[in-house]
Amino acid sequence: MRRMSDGVEAALHCALVLASLPEGRVLTGRSLATLHGVSETYLLKHLRALAAAGVVEAVPGPRGGYRLARVPD
Numbered sequence: 001m002r003r004m005s006d007g008v009e010a011a012l013h014c015a016l017v018l019a020s021l022p023e024g025r026v027l028t029g030r031s032l033a034t035l036h037g038v039s040e041t042y043l044l045k046h047l048r049a050l051a052a053a054g055v056v057e058a059v060p061g062p063r064g065g066y067r068l069a070r071v072p073d
Contacts, residue, residue, distance in 0.1 A: 010036045011046035015055060019072035026065030 004012075014032045021027065029047060033040040047066055050056045057069045 006038070007042060007046045010038050010043055011050055014043070014047065014066070015050065015068065018056060018066060018068045021067060024067075026059045026063075026067045028065040032066065 013036055017032065017035065018027065029044045030040050032047070033043040036043065047056060047058070051058050051066075051069075054069050056066050059065055059067060
């Protein structure tokens with residue numbers, strides 16, 4: 001059986017965490033990295049890939065962060 005890379009696993013867990021957020025809320029990359037015990041730069045690489053795939057949205061600005069790109073249903 002093939003093992004998922006740590007980065008892919010962390011990105012998948014981030015998507016699950018973001019799915020539980022109330023509508024309109026975001027979490028910063030730093031918060032998500034801390035939650036998963038990985039470096040922020042490492043996780044941001046994977047979050048950018050999720051954003052490019054349309055799974056998450058990156059919200060810019062001082063109150064920005066990440067959220068799911070569509071309703072989790």
